[in-house]
Each structure stands twice: as structure tokens, then as C-alpha cells.
């Protein structure tokens with residue numbers, strides 16, 4: 285792991301508009317090497333849009349994105365993936381006619397790790413994500429939780445340096461959240477940085493101490509979890525929307 289003082293990811297003044305609606309307004313943040321950053325905020329605050337802008341699914345209208353010190357904001361998603369930026373989706377859509385293993389193999393072939401033994405890589409990722417028993421299952425028949433695990437497995441198979449995770453724990457029980465948070469802890473050791481999007485503060489507390497909070501497309505907080513839950517603006521946004529951090 286390089287440590288040349290350059291942030292893994294650095295966003296500066298990211299603005300994204302959909303028509304007249306500004307979904308992101310001048311968002312700046314960085315992810316240092318070895319860091320897991322939680323990106324939180326109420327529904328519609330721009331979390332997924334920010335992941336889309338970082339991964340290249342959407343282009344920002346303004347602002348710059350540096351990955352390992354180099355501009356990536358005009359690159360298409362597959363180029364960013366090859367450089368080591370990949371993500372999971374809030375609503376995963378695997379190739380449903382293909383098996384779980386085939387899905388992961390395609391991602392492995394597409395990603396950075398072409399020199400590795402893809403079969404072995406896929407097997408180890410399926411083990412990590414708890415999907416070994418489903419390797420030959422058609423992925424369209426998986427339940428939502430299993431599809432989210434497959435989506436994570438596909439992202440890992442590309443060999444990401446920066447992994448973006450969108451609401452992987454939404455709708456899970458407390459016990460399930462605990463096991464996913466442990467899994468993310470293991471995943472964090474295999475990548476150089478992560479951004480984890482989630483609503484639920486209880487889950488975030490299990491995952492990391494570094495928090496960025498969005499509200500209506502604006503960054504309102506960037507700091508530690510313990511400061512976030514004491515911050516007046518953060519409390520207002522959550523309690524105002526019926527959620528107590």
C-alpha cells in the first residue's frame with residue numbers, strides 16, 4: 285500500500301443537477317488510504333447520486349474528482365473500474381440467467397486482476413460473502429439479501445482499491461446487520477478505502493468512526509461519529525425527519 289501523502293479519493297466542489305433540481309451542491313470530501321468513510325443522510329439527500337458521480341455512472345456538472353492524485357471525472361465507468369474504483373448498487377441487478385459463479389467470473393475478467401487465477405479468486409470471494417453453497421444457483425432466483433451479497437462479490441472480483449457500498453444493510457435485522465458489519469470489516473482489509481452509504485446510524489456505528497453527512501445535496505458534517513450524534517445540524521436533520529441518531 286502506497287503512502288505518498290496523496291489522498292486515495294479527493295472530491296472538490298461536486299455539483300450535479302437533474303433539470304432545475306440540484307441533487308448535489310458543491311460537495312467536497314476525501315478518503316485517505318486505509319479509511320472507511322460512512323456517507324449518511326436522509327432519503328433523497330444525494331448519497332446514491334454521489335456514488336454514481338464517483339463511479340462514473342453520472343458526470344458531475346461542476347467539480348473535480350482525483351483518484352490517487354489523478355483526475356478521473358471525465359472517464360467512463362469501465363475505465364474507473366480498471367483503475368480500481370468500483371461499487372455496489374442499492375438495487376442490485378445480476379445477470380439473472382447466469383449462475384452466481386458465472387456472474388463473479390465475468391466481473392473478475394472485467395476487472396484489474398486479469399493475471400490471477402479467476403476460478404480461485406471467484407471461489408474465495410464466494411466464501412467470504414457466504415455464497416459458496418449457491419455457486420451454481422441461477423442468480424435470478426436469489427433473495428434480495430443474497431443478491432446484495434452477489435453484488436458485493438462482483439465488485440470485489442474486479443479488485444477494487446476504492447469500494448463504494450450503497451445501502452447493503454437496508455431492511456436487515458439487528459443480528460444480520462452485525463454480521464454484515466463484520467464482513468465489511470474483513471472487506472476493508474482487502475481494499476485501500478471504502479465509502480459506505482447507509483441511513484441507519486446504529487449500523488454505521490458498527491462499521492466506522494468517520495462520518496460525512498449530506499442533507500438536500502449539501503455536506504453538513506464531516507468528522508467523527510461521536511461528534512456527529514452531538515452536532516445540532518445533524519440532529520435536526522435526523523430528528524426532524526423522524527429518525528433519532
Ligand SMILES: Nc1ncnc2c1ncn2[C@@H]1O[C@H](COP(=O)(O)OP(=O)(O)OP(=O)(O)O)[C@@H](O)[C@H]1O
Pocket residue numbers: 302307325326327328329330331332333334374483
Ligand atoms: N436520474 C435521476 N433523474 C432525476 N432525478 C434524480 C435522479 N437520480 C436521483 N434523482 C433525485 O436526486 C435526489 C437525490 O437522490 P439520491 O438517490 O441520490 O438520494 P439518496 O440519498 O441516495 O436517497 P435514498 O436514501 O432514498 O437512497 C432526489 O431528489 C432524487 O429524486
Ligand SMILES: [Mg+2]
Pocket residue numbers: 331332333374
Ligand atoms: Mg440512495
